[in-house]
Amino acid sequence: MTARLSEQATGQARLAPAEHARTRRSPRRWFDFNQTLKGSQRLLLGSLGWLGFFLLWQITSQMELAPDRLYPGPAAVFGSLWELFAEKNFLSDVLSSVTRIVLSFAIAVLIALPIGLLMGSFARVDGVLNPLLGAWRYLPAPAFIPLLLMWLGTGDTQKITLLLMGVVFFLVIMLADVTRQTPKVLIETAKTLGGGRRTTLWTVVFRHSLPGYVDTCRQMLAVSWTYLVIAEIVAATDGIGAMMMRAKRFVHVDDIMAGIVTIGVLGLLFDVLFRLLYRTCFPYLGRGHS
Amino acid sequence: MPYISSPASKAALKAGLSVTGVSKEFQSRGRTVQALDDITLALPAGKVGVLLGPSGCGKSTLLRMVAGLEQPSAGNICLNDRMVDQPGRDRGMVFQDYTSFPWLSVRENVAYGLEINRDRDALNEGTVDHFIRAVGLEKFTDAYPHQLSGGMRQRVAIARTLANYPELLLMDEPFGALDPETRWQMQDLLLDVVRKERTTVLVVSHDIEEALYLGDTVFFLSRHPGRLKEIIDTGFKAALPSGDREAFLQSDDYRRLELHIRRLMRDEGRNAA
Ligand SMILES: Nc1ncnc2c1ncn2[C@@H]1O[C@H](COP(=O)(O)OP(=O)(O)O)[C@@H](O)[C@H]1O
Ligand SMILES: [Mg+2]
Numbered sequence: 001m002t003a004r005l006s007e008q009a010t011g012q013a014r015l016a017p018a019e020h021a022r023t024r025r026s027p028r029r030w031f032d033f034n035q036t037l038k039g040s041q042r043l044l045l046g047s048l049g050w051l052g053f054f055l056l057w058q059i060t061s062q063m064e065l066a067p068d069r070l071y072p073g074p075a076a077v078f079g080s081l082w083e084l085f086a087e088k089n090f091l092s093d094v095l096s097s098v099t100r101i102v103l104s105f106a107i108a109v110l111i112a113l114p115i116g117l118l119m120g121s122f123a124r125v126d127g128v129l130n131p132l133l134g135a136w137r138y139l140p141a142p143a144f145i146p147l148l149l150m151w152l153g154t155g156d157t158q159k160i161t162l163l164l165m166g167v168v169f170f171l172v173i174m175l176a177d178v179t180r181q182t183p184k185v186l187i188e189t190a191k192t193l194g195g196g197r198r199t200t201l202w203t204v205v206f207r208h209s210l211p212g213y214v215d216t217c218r219q220m221l222a223v224s225w226t227y228l229v230i231a232e233i234v235a236a237t238d239g240i241g242a243m244m245m246r247a248k249r250f251v252h253v254d255d256i257m258a259g260i261v262t263i264g265v266l267g268l269l270f271d272v273l274f275r276l277l278y279r280t281c282f283p284y285l286g287r288g289h290s
Numbered sequence: 291m292p293y294i295s296s297p298a299s300k301a302a303l304k305a306g307l308s309v310t311g312v313s314k315e316f317q318s319r320g321r322t323v324q325a326l327d328d329i330t331l332a333l334p335a336g337k338v339g340v341l342l343g344p345s346g347c348g349k350s351t352l353l354r355m356v357a358g359l360e361q362p363s364a365g366n367i368c369l370n371d372r373m374v375d376q377p378g379r380d381r382g383m384v385f386q387d388y389t390s391f392p393w394l395s396v397r398e399n400v401a402y403g404l405e406i407n408r409d410r411d412a413l414n415e416g417t418v419d420h421f422i423r424a425v426g427l428e429k430f431t432d433a434y435p436h437q438l439s440g441g442m443r444q445r446v447a448i449a450r451t452l453a454n455y456p457e458l459l460l461m462d463e464p465f466g467a468l469d470p471e472t473r474w475q476m477q478d479l480l481l482d483v484v485r486k487e488r489t490t491v492l493v494v495s496h497d498i499e500e501a502l503y504l505g506d507t508v509f510f511l512s513r514h515p516g517r518l519k520e521i522i523d524t525g526f527k528a529a530l531p532s533g534d535r536e537a538f539l540q541s542d543d544y545r546r547l548e549l550h551i552r553r554l555m556r557d558e559g560r561n562a563a
Contacts, residue, residue, distance in 0.1 A: 189389045189447075192357050193403035193454050194379030203406060207393055284393050284434040 072254040081258035090243065094262060097228060097239040100156065101270075104163035105224050109217060111164075112171035119172070120179020121205050130176075133169050141166035142230050149235065159231040166227035167220050174220070178212035179205060211282045218274035225267050305370045306335040306490060307356065307458055312365035313515075314351050324515035325351045328365070331509055331518060335370075335457075338484065338491040340505035342498070342551070344558045348516030349494040353460050356492060357383045369458055379407060382456030386463045388443035390435040390450070397422065397431040399446050403454030412455070421449040424483050441472040448480065452487060459484070461493045465500070477504060478533060498551045502544060503535070510551065513558055520554065522547060 037045070054074050061073030068076075084090035115133075119126040141162055152158035182205045190200045232241025240259050247255035314326040326348040333339040341349045354360040356367055358377040367374040369381060382403075390399050401418045403409075422428055425445040435443050444464060451459060464480075465473040477500060484491055495501045501508045508522040526543035538544055 183389075185385050185387065185389045186391065188357075188359055188377070189383070189385065189391075190402075190406070191359065191377035192381060192383040192460075193450070194377075194407050199406045203402075204391070207391075210393075282393070284436065286434075286436040 069251060070253050072257065076254050077257045077261065080252070080254040081261060084243075084255060084258055090262075093238050093240055093243045094266070097232065097241070098266065100159055100163060100231070100239065101221070101224055101228055104160040105167065105217075105221055107160070108164050108168040108171055108220075108224075112168055112175055113213065116172050116175025117179055117201070117206060117209070119176035120182075120209070121201060126176065130173075133172050137169040137173060141227060145230075145234055154235040159228075159236065162231045163224055163227045167224050170223070171216070171220050174216045175209075175213060178216055179209045181212065182208045211278065211285060214274060214278050214281070218271060218278075221270055221274070222267055225263060229263065306337070307333040307339075307492065308368045309352070309356070310365050310368070312352070312355065312362045312367060314348065314355065314360070315363045327515040327517050329511075329516070329518050330365075331521070333490060333492060333507065335490050336488045337506040338481075338493065338504055340501040340508045341492065341494045341511060342496065342501040342508050343511035343516070343519075344513050344555060345496060347511040347513040347558075349496075349511060350462050352511075352516070353383075353462050353492065353494050356458070357381050357460050359383075379403070379454055380457040382451035382454055382459050384444070384447045384451050384459070384461040384464050386466060388440055388447055388467075390443050390446045392435050395432050395434055396427055396438070396446055399435070400449045400453050402450060407454070412453070417453050417455075421453040421483075424452070424486075425449045425479060441468050441476060444468070444476065445479070448483070452483060452489065457490065459489045459491045461491065463494050463496065466496070473500075474535065478535075480504070481533070498548055498555070499539070501551075502547055503538060508551075510554055512554075522551070 058073050058075070061068070061071055061076075065071065072080075115129065119129055144165060145162065148158045148161055152161060186204050186208060187200055190204045195203065228239075229241045232239040233245055236242035236245075240262055244256045244259040247253075247259070309329055309331050312326060312329045313324070316323045316325055329352060331339075341352060343349055351360060355362050356369075356374060358374050358381065361375070372380075374381070391402065394402060397418060400422055401413065404412050404417065419428075419431075422431055425448055427442065427445055427449065430438065430442065435446065438446070448461075448464070465476045468476060480491075481504065483489075491504075493501075493504055495504070502522075502524055505522075505524055508524065509518060510520040510522060511517065512519040524547070526541065526547075527538065530537050530541060
């Protein structure tokens, strides 16, 4: 009797999950393919990752693996970051770094955009420039530092030129790639509506590529920061990199780390800015794109 | 509205399309593919012509040459006694895959042709709204294409092309990817709009029913290489109540022609095998 009862019970238990799954709304699996997260969930999970990172940093810094002076914890680093801004006029260093980034990147885009647009649109332009610029792209910009120092000295011109050289070749090739992805049928639609070459170039090819351009710029700006640090470490009196080199001389590791944090935050800020621009300028793309 | 009568009076001047001895060869990987061989056909102004044939017989290629997107290897194409050698506003094209400009709203898409041609008169006359209404999209004027269904996007493309007042409307299997119900609606809508505007139309189709329903003349092409095999007149439709698909499908003439074309298609299949 008891055996039969328990059999019934397990039989029911076997049925239950299947029925449950049918009515259940939220996904029951933690890991499944093609899952999408709500904004709040993403925020929570993202914070979790950062929390873990800071925890690990704090714990390891207290484990006496290295002297405090060489491996300060997060609290010490954020403390000296505050000190830098409040007492050591770090803001002007940050501003001159940001100015270098923005100026050099603006010049790079101004040069790369027309060339990329024409290369992506017209096979003959591509035929001439692609082999040339495609090769230059692989020359590491820092290799030109000695030359630039001799030609342009140690001032801002030298730094901005280095930053420019670091991104402009990649930018041209990538913007041309974006341009090339314009569907042929959109171009032909414009032609059969009476659109000439110039009209089609601007109202279809350029307009279709615009979101891709913004996204490419967002990615290349991150690369720009790499060259900024190199430029400012080599020879500079101001800027985030210069501050870090000064701090190295006096073994102020917390200041160096504060500099790294600053660069990270600034890079993130620009990234967010570009994403915001993307979302507000291209609402027609719908949700399928990020 | 005074302006609706204007395209009709423009249409009176139209002489139509003539294709004379047109051949087309493609070079692909060193080999020469003959897509079309010596096509000669004429389509009078205000009529609907249909290019029908098995897939690969060169229907799209012929249409693209009429549009000026492709150059014939031999022969010539004239629209209203002007030689065709490049794309132009006089030959509007509706492509197979509902091409609308994703960054433009429905209204801006329909207005695009008039905008780039700086046709202020037509824009001020309300042409854009007229054609949005004609294709039944007046509730979606500010929507973006990604918010519309395939059928609606194809209507945007048709309205955009018609609003530009082409002398010839070209369509490449415009309703091929739509579900049957929507396809029938779109066919009726097309006939309705085209009759009102008296546009000359050349449509590509691979569907026999669609070809006979839409066309005043059906040009049947055969394959390898594409040749004009038969010209089928659908004059029998004049005696039927217009817009009545059922009466059309049940008429003896339709059944006879359908069977005839079906046999042509079958022969094509045999030759290919
Ligand atoms: N750009 C091209 N290059 C090479 N061959 C082509 C090209 N376009 C079409 N063809 C060939 O021409 C023939 C006709 O093609 P198409 O006009 O697309 O046929 P349909 O539209 O009737 O299906 C096919 O054999 C196709 O492979
Ligand atoms: Mg085709």
